[in-house]
Amino acid sequence: MMGPERSVGVALEGIGKRYGSAWAVRDISLSVGAGEFLSIVGPSGCGKTTLLRLVAGFVRPDEGTVRLGEQPVNDVPVRERRVGLVFQNYALFPNMTLYENVAFGLKAQNRSATEVRRRTSDLLEMVGMADRAQSYPRQLSGGQQQRIALARALAVEPRVLLLDEPLSALDAKVRNSLRFEIKRIQRDSGITMIYVTHDQEEALSISDRVALMRKGALEQVGTPIELYSDPCSLFAADFIGVSNLLKGESDGEGGFLWKGHRFILETPVERGPASLMIRPERLFLAPEGVAGANVIEALVQGRVFLGPITRFSCNVEGEPLLLDLLNVAGAGLKVGERVRLHFEPSDSCVLQDLKETVPEGVN
Ligand SMILES: Nc1ncnc2c1ncn2[C@@H]1O[C@H](COP(=O)(O)OP(=O)(O)OP(=O)(O)O)[C@@H](O)[C@H]1O
Ligand SMILES: [Mg+2]
Structure with a gap:
């Protein structure tokens, strides 16, 4: 036409x-x-x-x-x-x-x-x-x-x-x-x-x-x-989609420090304070007995049925963490249960939001 x-x-x-x-x-x-x-x-x-x-x-x-x-x-x-x-x-x-x-x-x-x-x-x-x-x-x-x-x-x-x-x-x-x-x-x-x-x-x-x-x-x-x-900033990560943003520190040698953990990153990031972004659907239940760097122990505090997936709100030493599981995977998981979650280094992303410190010039 x-x-x-x-x-x-x-x-x-x-x-x-x-x-x-x-x-x-x-x-x-x-x-x-x-x-x-x-x-x-x-x-x-x-x-x-x-x-x-x-x-x-x-x-x-x-x-x-x-x-x-x-x-x-x-x-x-x-x-x-x-x-x-x-x-x-x-x-x-x-x-x-x-x-x-x-x-x-x-x-x-x-x-x-x-x-x-x-x-x-x-x-x-x-x-x-x-x-x-x-x-x-x-x-x-x-x-x-x-x-x-x-x-x-x-x-x-x-x-x-x-x-x-x-x-x-x-x-x-x-x-x-x-x-x-x-x-x-x-x-x-x-x-x-x-x-x-x-x-x-x-x-x-x-x-x-x-x-x-x-x-x-x-x-x-x-x-x-x-x-x-691949959001460019904390703001972008927060605005687009749902994300877990863990506020911690990059050790400059390929590790990310958070609450006593040292997570392995896909590529090393300059040393300093940063946030690690993990989308809720990129967290999985760790198989029984498996130890690894990128494992988080969490307490399940709530669950919401969202149709194809279930979203679990978890708590890690006072910090909230969201976990999305396909209903088949999450079926047995109950509120009050402790879980071990893991994620692949390639499924996380370090954000050092430099723009956060720029003085506000607009609006
Ligand atoms: N005619 C106007 N006179 C004065 N200020 C204006 C005028 N139009 C827009 N602004 C200001 O410019 C900024 C951007 O406004 P704009 O309408 O473009 O926002 P927006 O992103 O479309 O917001 P929303 O999502 O609420 O529609 C705001 O701070 C607004 O107050
Ligand atoms: Mg508008």
């Missing part, structure tokens, strides 16, 4: 935007490839929406250059950028049918009647709403309205589609199915999408790459697997 040649990449080069004396975003350099699906995640107030508004053109950067394709667009007004937007509140025209909502932008572009008809029908089909073309927005559920908002944004063939928490008002089940639909539409249409979400799980599940923001700056940009398995 839309050839990939119509979509363009986005480049942010040294972007900064200030409100008063506070930087909403600062020193952002990021390239999004044509046809790429990039998610932006981060805590509330970290600058996600501001970044989208800079790309759309509602906000002008105080520093740096925004490019669409090769073209610098700092001075190009919103409507000439040909960037589509979908927001959290669907903002459909209440007095127009769904068909008219989707056709609106096409008519505004003076497309021929035949083309408006064809394209509107195609788009309603694509978002699975063809049979509701003559309904009004108020007759739809939130998820259905969001489908129409998506169709309306895509109708005018934007070169980039920006989505700001488009699913956050919807319940988990609808959100789940719509996110994969958005992904499918992105793949089929080849359009560049930048997708803002609070939901890191959502970002990991549908993105080519994820950009994690913190206080107006980029903390880490990478594939979902990179962010999950």
Whole structure:
């Protein structure tokens, strides 16, 4: 429907935007490839929406250059950028049918009647709403309205589609199915999408790459697997997924010291205070009688059934430790029991969060 040649990449080069004396975003350099699906995640107030508004053109950067394709667009007004937007509140025209909502932008572009008809029908089909073309927005559920908002944004063939928490008002089940639909539409249409979400799980599940923001700056940009398995900082480890962070010390000789243990690391890390990250699913029950460096004795204090896995909250000399076991493995494990856990050196990651000591310059 839309050839990939119509979509363009986005480049942010040294972007900064200030409100008063506070930087909403600062020193952002990021390239999004044509046809790429990039998610932006981060805590509330970290600058996600501001970044989208800079790309759309509602906000002008105080520093740096925004490019669409090769073209610098700092001075190009919103409507000439040909960037589509979908927001959290669907903002459909209440007095127009769904068909008219989707056709609106096409008519505004003076497309021929035949083309408006064809394209509107195609788009309603694509978002699975063809049979509701003559309904009004108020007759739809939130998820259905969001489908129409998506169709309306895509109708005018934007070169980039920006989505700001488009699913956050919807319940988990609808959100789940719509996110994969958005992904499918992105793949089929080849359009560049930048997708803002609070939901890191959502970002990991549908993105080519994820950009994690913190206080107006980029903390880490990478594939979902990179962010999950190789976080660059304590903040990243904590924000993406669930992690155990053991605060201890690297001895500089391949060991990590924590509560009288000396864990073996995959590769030695410079001596000094650090945290060892172990994902809960990377801890296993140690076989009976096996001794080894990377063994932890823990007391099981609670268990939560999470469907495919059970999550155990354990205690190691006063420190909490989470353990995820497939239900078959965890079936016999009871609260109050003592367990011996082990992990592979390659499944842990030492984090020396240098950024933690940088003085706060934003927000
Ligand atoms: N128009 C504005 N005037 C003044 N300050 C603003 C304006 N827009 C945003 N800010 C500030 O810039 C910072 C970033 O805001 P932004 O809306 O980009 O955050 P966000 O990451 O989208 O947050 P959320 O997840 O809550 O939507 C915040 O500190 C916010 O208060
Ligand atoms: Mg926002």
